[in-house]
Amino acid sequence: xxxxxxxxxxxxxxxxxxxxxxxxxxxxxxxxxxxxxxxxxxxxxxxxxxxxxxxxxxxxxxxxxxxxxxxxxxxxxxxxxxxxxxxxxxxxxxxxxxxxxxxxxxxxxxxxxxxxxxxxxxxxxxxxxxxxxxxxxxxxxxxxxxxxxxxxxxxxxxxxxxxxxxxxxxxxxxxxxxxxxxxxxxxxxxxxxxxxxxxxxxxxxxxxxxxxxxxxxxxxxxxxxxxxxxxxxxxxxxxxxxxxxxxxxxxxxxxxxxxxxxxxxxxxxxxxxxxxxxxxxxxxxxxxxxxxxxxxxxxxxxxxxxx
Ligand code: UDP
Ligand code: MG
Numbered sequence: 559x560x561x562x563x564x565x566x567x568x569x570x571x572x573x574x575x576x577x578x579x580x581x582x583x584x585x586x587x588x589x590x591x592x593x594x595x596x597x598x599x600x601x602x603x604x605x606x607x608x609x610x611x612x613x614x615x616x617x618x619x620x621x622x623x624x625x626x627x628x629x630x631x632x633x634x635x636x637x638x639x640x641x642x643x644x645x646x647x648x649x650x651x652x653x654x655x656x657x658x659x660x661x662x663x664x665x666x667x668x669x670x671x672x673x674x675x676x677x678x679x680x681x682x683x684x685x686x687x688x689x690x691x692x693x694x695x696x697x698x699x700x701x702x703x704x705x706x707x708x709x710x711x712x713x714x715x716x717x718x719x720x721x722x723x724x725x726x727x728x729x730x731x732x733x734x735x736x737x738x739x740x741x742x743x744x745x746x747x748x749x750x751x752x753x754x755x756x757x758x759x760x761x762x763x764x765x766x767x768x769x770x771x772x773x774x775x776x777x778x779x780x781x782x783x784x785x786x787x788x789x790x791x792x793x794x795x796x797x798x799x800x801x802x803x804x805x806x807x808x809x810x811x812x813x814x815x816x817x818x819x820x821x822x823x824x825x826x827x828x829x830x831x832x833x834x835x836x837x838x839x840x841x842x843x844x845x846x847x848x849x850x851x852x853x854x855x856x857x858x859x860x861x862x863x864x865x
Pocket of ligand 1: 763
């Protein structure tokens, strides 16, 4: 029986590139030995994207569209795509052509060799600035030090999983605060990487601001590591030790403690800074617990086309 490939594409205000993406993706997909579906997840776009997607779906029955009731974010869009896909292999990619469709035949080859998880690693990111590249490297260094799961630096939201892995993601990774590529790299299964050169965005502009990326980084650390929670213990031990040293010093220099207004104020500020920082970290964990506990839907589907 012919195998089927699902290509999941998240779309948020991408009217400028959608048609070009469709043309380029379709050109590659047509040459494959696998049948395919092109599954667009419209993440509450407010521009002309929904209309373009409807038009494409009308013309081409292989184009499927899932539309959210509002913007739920890229991660939610990818998981919705995986939920609605029916292929034996599933590829997640961006709509802006930064993830070149030319890589798809190679992904198919890896699937046929029996790999179940294929992460695409970018060798060069032409569009991201120096700041984004540096902070991204620092982030991966930090998360790998803090967490016992391994994160591939430079892995992107461009990856492919088999049906079996998709079922695992569908059933067992329903966290609300999520970092999909983190799960994908840590479910196990035969795993390989393909490197690719990220292109510049074909048109339109990036939807990820530095602020959003920072939020994503904090969430990822909190979700994948308990170590920050233990900071309080270390800080407490350090403060206790410092206090002890000062105590001994004061007892032995009986000439009386030197007057040190500045010292006291600096010390006080420092200690409170540490204390509040730790309270803040605990707050981050509580906020995630709270979100998970409320168990609101990860996404809400407003309508589907060709599904
Ligand atoms: N995206 C989305 N929902 C969002 C933000 C982005 O579905 O809230 C999609 C966007 O349309 C694109 C992909 O996620 O297909 C990656 O976004 P973008 O290119 O803006 O990020 P960058 O490549 O700059 O990191
Ligand atoms: Mg992009």
